Amino acid sequence: METQQPPIDPVTLEVTDLMASLVGIFHREYEEAAAARSLTGAQAKVLALLRRGPMPMRHIAQTLSCEPSNITGIVDRLESRGFVTREADPQDRRVKLVAATGAGTAASVELRESLHFAREPLAALAPEERLQLRDLLRRMLEGATPSA
């Protein structure tokens, strides 16, 4: 359980702290934007995933790194409000394909566009700096799991 890493790069440590702050800000903004549409953060994340197309529940659970039983409840609530539908996959009737309805997609797209992500933080950067940032983030994410 003990971390016996090589000495920690102080720049990495500082970047970690900065990221923690940004994560906090981003998270808050995301929750607020979701709440403005009467969605919870978890519901918004699922809807965001479904913008790519219908998807088995298991796949949703894997992408969000949680137990499948958790997804059941979230999809229940989205379904009861008409944001998603559940249909048995004809190929494999164990699987249920969850699909966003028109209303669901609309809410998700709208939410995404309302998310200027901390418009202020990003506005502090010059256009060319934003490009730099984009490139760095892209590099960092090259190998990583995509998520909401």
Added chain:
Amino acid sequence: METQQPPIDPVTLEVTDLMASLVGIFHREYEEAAAARSLTGAQAKVLALLRRGPMPMRHIAQTLSCEPSNITGIVDRLESRGFVTREADPQDRRVKLVAATGAGTAASVELRESLHFAREPLAALAPEERLQLRDLLRRMLEGATPSA
């Protein structure tokens, strides 16, 4: 309710998406690191705040953007496990000052150091790129509220 912003900068939009992915990864890693010490994410955040020193509950709630009544429960659980103490502020007896114990501080520091923040994402960058990233993040956060 409609967002009638000026046209959205596509780079900003892409950075937002990249940030969303990073936030997901960071969040997962933070929760895991906390769980490895039998802490929840929320408890770990409170302990991290207390590394700066004792603090009224109200201040904790403000920093984490949640209701004070929520902090009561989190501090209850931390206190019952000996990670924090609650003492009345002699200056204003309405206020309770929450302070991390030795064990609490130790757990928090240890957690922070185990957080190489997506060691893999950051490792993908050359040292000078990490510096670039640090500077950009610093600029973005100059005016923003600090958080866990």
Added chain:
DNA sequence: CATGAATAGTTCACATTGTCAAATGTTCAG
């Protein structure tokens, strides 16, 4: 000084998210 408004914290009821373990149904290999 006394009253009342404001403030800090707690308590309670409730919704959501999350875990885990035990069902149910379905598929697929032998």
Added chain:
DNA sequence: CTGAACATTTGACAATGTGAACTATTCATG
């Protein structure tokens, strides 16, 4: 056909989060 593997659901439970009602304390002002 049988049994293992799999996808989803259900139920019990813990933690987080909100909002409203309550207690205690502080502070302003008459």
